[in-house]
Amino acid sequence: MHTVAVLALDHVIPFDLSAPIDTFNWARLPDGRTPYRVRVCSPAEEVSAGPFTVRAPHGLDALAEADTIILPGTADPTVPLPPGVAEAVCEAAANGTRIASICVGAFIFAATGLLDGQRATTHWIAAADLAAMYPKVTVDPNVLYVDNGQFLTSAGAAAAMDMCLHMIRMDYGSAVAAHAARMSVVPLEREGGQAQFIVHTQPPAPAGATLEPLLSWMEENAERDLTLDDIAAYAGTSSRTLNRRFREQTGTTPLQWLHRARVRRAQYLLESTDHAVERIAHQAGFGSPTAFRDRFKRVVGISPQAYRRAFRTRESAGTDGVMATQMS
Structure with missing residues (x-):
């Protein structure tokens, strides 16, 4: 039997703790036997898990007996x-x-030094902090x-179930993993390389930045075929000076910022x-549907249609019979 040790530290995130426990416990071999033994381990007998307290039956010594160790996230x-x-x-x-x-x-993983020189991911909202704290780790937030x-x-909690199902499939094959997926009511098909669904906000300008009026104008006119010269003319400056000011205040170029504005409009x-x-390609200001699809996938990581299937609200569903995902 394969032993899975879930390491619970104080202020553990509840779903991060329960997701691997539930997923591995749902696995069944063809003869009905349970292939995994799941143990909750901790350096303390009890740890906080937000609204409740978790009692850990096993200490750190149990990690030496485990075939797999799971490191859930913590509040800080x-x-x-x-x-x-x-x-x-x-x-x-x-x-x-x-x-x-x-x-x-x-x-937690990176703090051990084991991820040095490795590619890793985390929730997209924490990816920049992880990369800054542990520069030897190659962080892929996508x-x-x-x-x-x-x-x-x-990545996030739902992606943890994808990863656990992937490990079950590697250990015991697709049939066992598919059973665990059905019992967990999640798809087996999502692969690790699929993009996280990231809200791509505009690069911020500091409060009171001189570019704020120009950024508002650019967003309002994102559907137009604006060139760098058009933007510079509106700003009353040269293209070279505009590029410099943009990099100073937003960290990007005017055209890159404009592309992001168009992608945000397309997402909406x-x-x-x-x-x-x-039609959306035209409304968002892209030259052609092909250019729109290419740019959208480059920025968001998935195709426009895949994004729509994942994020379209039920209230906005039309008469095409598609049941869309409620946004949260």
Whole structure:
């Protein structure tokens, strides 16, 4: 039997703790046997989990007996690890134990040093902080999970289930993983390379920045075929000076900022209307549907149609019979 140790540290995120427990416990072999033994481990007998307290039956010594260790996220992932945690995880890794993190559990993973030189992911909203705190880790915020073989990392809580199903499939095959997926009422098909659904906000300008009126004008006119010269003319400056000011105040160029504005408008239209992709391409200011699809996938990570299937609200569903995902 394969032993999975779920390491619960204080202020553990409840769903990050329950997702692997439920997913592995749902797995069944063809003869009905349970292939996994799941143990909750902690350096303390009890840990806080938000609205409730979790009692951990096993200590850190149980990590040495595990085949897989799961590192759930905590409410503040930047807090230093409790004594003995990094040592126990590293010792298990040296013995070949598979280790996987959930969401901001990647911070715990990175704090052990085991992710140095590795590609990893975490929830997109925490990716920049992870990269800044651990520059030796190559952080990819655009995927559901990363499998480096012995070490795995996942994005948000739902992506943790994708990663757990992936591990079940690697351990016991697709049939066992498919059963666990059905019992968990989640799809088996989502692969790690699929993009996280990221809200792509505009690069902010500092409060009171001189570009604020220009940024508003650009967003209002994003559907127009604006060139750098058009934007510079409206701003009353040269293209060279405009580029410099944009980089100083937004960290990007005028045309890159404009492309983001167009993608944001397209995201809104895909979420809130049943307009055809070709019409949205025109409304958002792209030269052609092909250019729109290419740019949208480059920025968001998935096609416009895939984005619509995932994020279109029920209230905006038209008469095409498509049941869309309620936005939350």
